[in-house]
Amino acid sequence: MRRLSHAYLALVLAFLYLPILVMVVMAFNRSALYELPFTFDLVWFKALAGNERLLAASWNSIWIAACNAVIATFLGTLAAMAFARYAFRGKQLMQILLFPPITIPWLIIGTSMLIFFFWTGIGRGLHAILLGHVALSLPYVIVVVGARLQSFGPALEEAAATLGATPVQTFMRVTLPMIAPGVVAAGLFAFAVSFDQFVISYFLAPPGTSTLPVEIYTAIRKGFTPEINAVSSIIIVISMGLMLAVARNYRFGGE
Amino acid sequence: MALPPRQRVEVFALTAPAYLWLAATVFLPLVAMVYFSFLTAVPVGGRTASFTLAHYISFFTKPIYWFNAWRSIELGIYVTAISLLVGYPAALALSRHVKGRWREAIFLLIILPFWSNALVRTFSWTMVLRQPLNLLFTYPAIVIGLVHAYLPYAILTSYISLQAIDESLIEASRSLGATTLQTFFRIILPLSMPGVLAAIFLIFVPVIGSFMEPRILGGKDAIMLGPIIEGQFTAAFNWPLGAALSFMMLAIVLLMLALAAPLLRRQLGSS
Numbered sequence: 104m105r106r107l108s109h110a111y112l113a114l115v116l117a118f119l120y121l122p123i124l125v126m127v128v129m130a131f132n133r134s135a136l137y138e139l140p141f142t143f144d145l146v147w148f149k150a151l152a153g154n155e156r157l158l159a160a161s162w163n164s165i166w167i168a169a170c171n172a173v174i175a176t177f178l179g180t181l182a183a184m185a186f187a188r189y190a191f192r193g194k195q196l197m198q199i200l201l202f203p204p205i206t207i208p209w210l211i212i213g214t215s216m217l218i219f220f221f222w223t224g225i226g227r228g229l230h231a232i233l234l235g236h237v238a239l240s241l242p243y244v245i246v247v248v249g250a251r252l253q254s255f256g257p258a259l260e261e262a263a264a265t266l267g268a269t270p271v272q273t274f275m276r277v278t279l280p281m282i283a284p285g286v287v288a289a290g291l292f293a294f295a296v297s298f299d300q301f302v303i304s305y306f307l308a309p310p311g312t313s314t315l316p317v318e319i320y321t322a323i324r325k326g327f328t329p330e331i332n333a334v335s336s337i338i339i340v341i342s343m344g345l346m347l348a349v350a351r352n353y354r355f356g357g358e
Numbered sequence: 359m360a361l362p363p364r365q366r367v368e369v370f371a372l373t374a375p376a377y378l379w380l381a382a383t384v385f386l387p388l389v390a391m392v393y394f395s396f397l398t399a400v401p402v403g404g405r406t407a408s409f410t411l412a413h414y415i416s417f418f419t420k421p422i423y424w425f426n427a428w429r430s431i432e433l434g435i436y437v438t439a440i441s442l443l444v445g446y447p448a449a450l451a452l453s454r455h456v457k458g459r460w461r462e463a464i465f466l467l468i469i470l471p472f473w474s475n476a477l478v479r480t481f482s483w484t485m486v487l488r489q490p491l492n493l494l495f496t497y498p499a500i501v502i503g504l505v506h507a508y509l510p511y512a513i514l515t516s517y518i519s520l521q522a523i524d525e526s527l528i529e530a531s532r533s534l535g536a537t538t539l540q541t542f543f544r545i546i547l548p549l550s551m552p553g554v555l556a557a558i559f560l561i562f563v564p565v566i567g568s569f570m571e572p573r574i575l576g577g578k579d580a581i582m583l584g585p586i587i588e589g590q591f592t593a594a595f596n597w598p599l600g601a602a603l604s605f606m607m608l609a610i611v612l613l614m615l616a617l618a619a620p621l622l623r624r625q626l627g628s629s
Contacts, residue, residue, distance in 0.1 A: 104455065108450075108456070109455065115468070115513075116467055119506065119510070122483050122485060123471070123478075123479065123482045125485045125486055126478075137485070137488075178376040178379060181373070181375060182372060182373045182375075182376040182377070184372050185369050189361070189368070189369050189372075190361075191361055191366070200380065203385075203388075204380060204384045207563075207567075207611070208564055208566065208607065209567065210584055210587060210588065210604070211391075211567060211607060211608050212387075214600060214601070214604050215388050215390065215391035216383060216384075218390055218391055218400075218597060219386060221402060222394075234382075237383070238380055238383035241380060245376070299473075299477075301476065301477045306592075316477045319481070320570065320574075323484075324574075335475075335481055338475050339474055339478050339482075342473075343470055346473040347466075347470070349473075350466055
């Protein structure tokens with residue numbers, strides 16, 4: 104039974120990682136048509152370095168993800184403080200309202216953002232994409248930071264207040280150092296949510312400007328080239344690296 | 359729970375920024391979408407628009423939309439069922455037959471792809487499915503790609519609820535003479551039901567709303583509600599129709615949730 108279980112888990116992991124591995128290997132293959140036998144070559148990464156569109160899109164993606172991480176972490180931490188440290192009417196409703204942004208299909212959220220932003224004059228563009236990404240990241244930040252806040256009671260904060268610290272002092276000197284790992288994890292997570300987000304960006308990107316996933320999608324629709332493999336390989340490494348960093352700072356589910 | 363005024367101000371100051379942001383980017387747009395779905399055109403740039411039920415009438419009378427909506431639901435059923443059939447045994451194997459550091463490492467390896475880039479993962483399947491399998495641009499390709507995308511969810515939620523089962527219940531069942539199968543069907547499976555139901559909801563909903571995976575892997579077989587809605591916004595530019603279809607998709611999702619609610623409540627209440 105034990106042997107069988109281990110073999111089965113190995114199979115599942117192979118299913119999850121095999122296609123990614125093939126994609127990465129093909130990025131280093133010389134043939135433009137993915138032909139075998141495999142000949143190692145960096146030609147596609149070199150081509151990537153000269154692709155202005157992809158470079159501009161990469162820069163947009165990183166810039167938006169960074170702004171998103173800062174804004175969502177800041178606003179989310181404030182809200183998490185209110186949930187963890189105050190009892191007030193409407194708290195439960197406000198917590199339930201965190202579910203729609205992450206459970207309603209992105210297609211519906213994205214198209215309704217497009218309609219609304221267009222109608223109100225906010226329009227499409229990198230600013231609109233940032234607006235949308237923050238909304239998707241906020242619920243995660245509030246949950247991750249909230250869990251960390253819950254694990255420390257308010258006792259130390261009350262002690263600080265009794266000793267004469269102002270609320271801001273209490274937060275900066277007592278609360279923030281305690282919840283720092285949660286805040287860092289939430290920030291990295293928000294960065295990853297934005298960096299990997301495709302659907303919302305796709306609807307909010309105007310012609311000519313876009314983020315990396317949107318640019319890759321357009322390229323895929325035009326036809327596959329090993330250049331897409333190269334840029335995708337870089338993305339998957341960054342994206343998985345970020346999540347490993349989150350996992351180091353914060354333990355997911357399970358135990 | 360009336361708070362003193364000072365604290366009320368504090369709560370407001372802490373929560374208002376985040377919730378105003380959510381209102382402006384998620385909740386108001388959803389309301390706007392419903393409003394637009396009853397208009398003849400997009401009222402921008404001096405164009406006039408009038409009230410109409412035409413888009414909803416087309417949804418309910420034109421077989422093409424019914425057909426596509428059904429194709430989306432069918433895809434959701436396939437992907438959810440396969441993900442659970444593959445994922446539940448994996449969660450069981452992990453929770454019962456792997457110990458300590460290995461268990462943590464494998465758990466992390468399973469959820470890692472889930473939190474990584476979905477578009478890139480979908481693209482990676484085009485590498486495997488083209489040759490020699492020759493499955494690219496077929497319906498099975500869409501199913502495989504989506505199962506790959508959501509399998510970690512099935513494993514994650516099943517694993518969490520399996521993990522929470524009290525070991526002494528299983529030992530008691532064994533010492534009272536139950537076979538392994540009996541223990542599984544009478545103790546383990548019923549107690550892990552909340553995780554299974556969570557997986558069903560968490561997989562079914564996004565699959566119904568998927569359009570990128572069908573487009574990349576399905577080619578001409580991407581005949582579903584998701585790609586049709588996408589087309590209204592990016593190719594046909596019939597936004598009001600797109601809004602009506604989006605709203606019908608949301609209605610399907612909410613209906614499924616409403617149907618599942620009594621079941622969920624009973625499951626969560628009993629455990």
